[in-house]
Amino acid sequence: MHINDAVFLEDLCPKFRLRQWRKSIHRFTGKSCIYCGKPSESIDHILPRSQGGLSTTENCVPACLSCNGDKSDANALYWYRKQKFYDPRRAMAIRAWLEGDLRLAIRLLQWANPNSKINKKNCKIDESKYKAA
Numbered sequence: 001m002h003i004n005d006a007v008f009l010e011d012l013c014p015k016f017r018l019r020q021w022r023k024s025i026h027r028f029t030g031k032s033c034i035y036c037g038k039p040s041e042s043i044d045h046i047l048p049r050s051q052g053g054l055s056t057t058e059n060c061v062p063a064c065l066s067c068n069g070d071k072s073d074a075n076a077l078y079w080y081r082k083q084k085f086y087d088p089r090r091a092m093a094i095r096a097w098l099e100g101d102l103r104l105a106i107r108l109l110q111w112a113n114p115n116s117k118i119n120k121k122n123c124k125i126d127e128s129k130y131k132a133a
């Protein structure tokens with residue numbers, strides 16, 4: 001059989017792929033909102049779709065409904081700076097995420113919230129250098 005004849009479940013069912021992708025986004029942060037740390041219930045576009053933002057992993061972050069709704073079509077970094085729960089480490093994490101450096105983003109989030117449920121086994125984050133600081 002030629003490789004091009006192979007049928008993948010994901011191709012047959014785009015919804016399945018979308019669901020898997022959304023799940024993986026939430027898993028990166030241990031199902032917590034990248035902005036405030038509450039449970040993430042939605043996917044937020046850092047650069048809003050109305051401004052040409054794509055539905056790629058780099059541009060999509062887990063967010064709670066409150067942050068997602070409040071941010072609406074604003075630029076995420078600009079909006080986040082004005083929030084009560086602003087944390088510069090999270091702002092750096094959002095920037096790293098946007099640049100595609102998820103490992104750095106997760107490390108920064110963990111630093112901002114050491115008690116989070118981020119799965120250390122999956123991410124293999126080295127915290128030691130932050131503890132020394």
Ligand SMILES: [Zn+2]
Nearest residue numbers: 033036064067
């Ligand atoms: Zn939030």
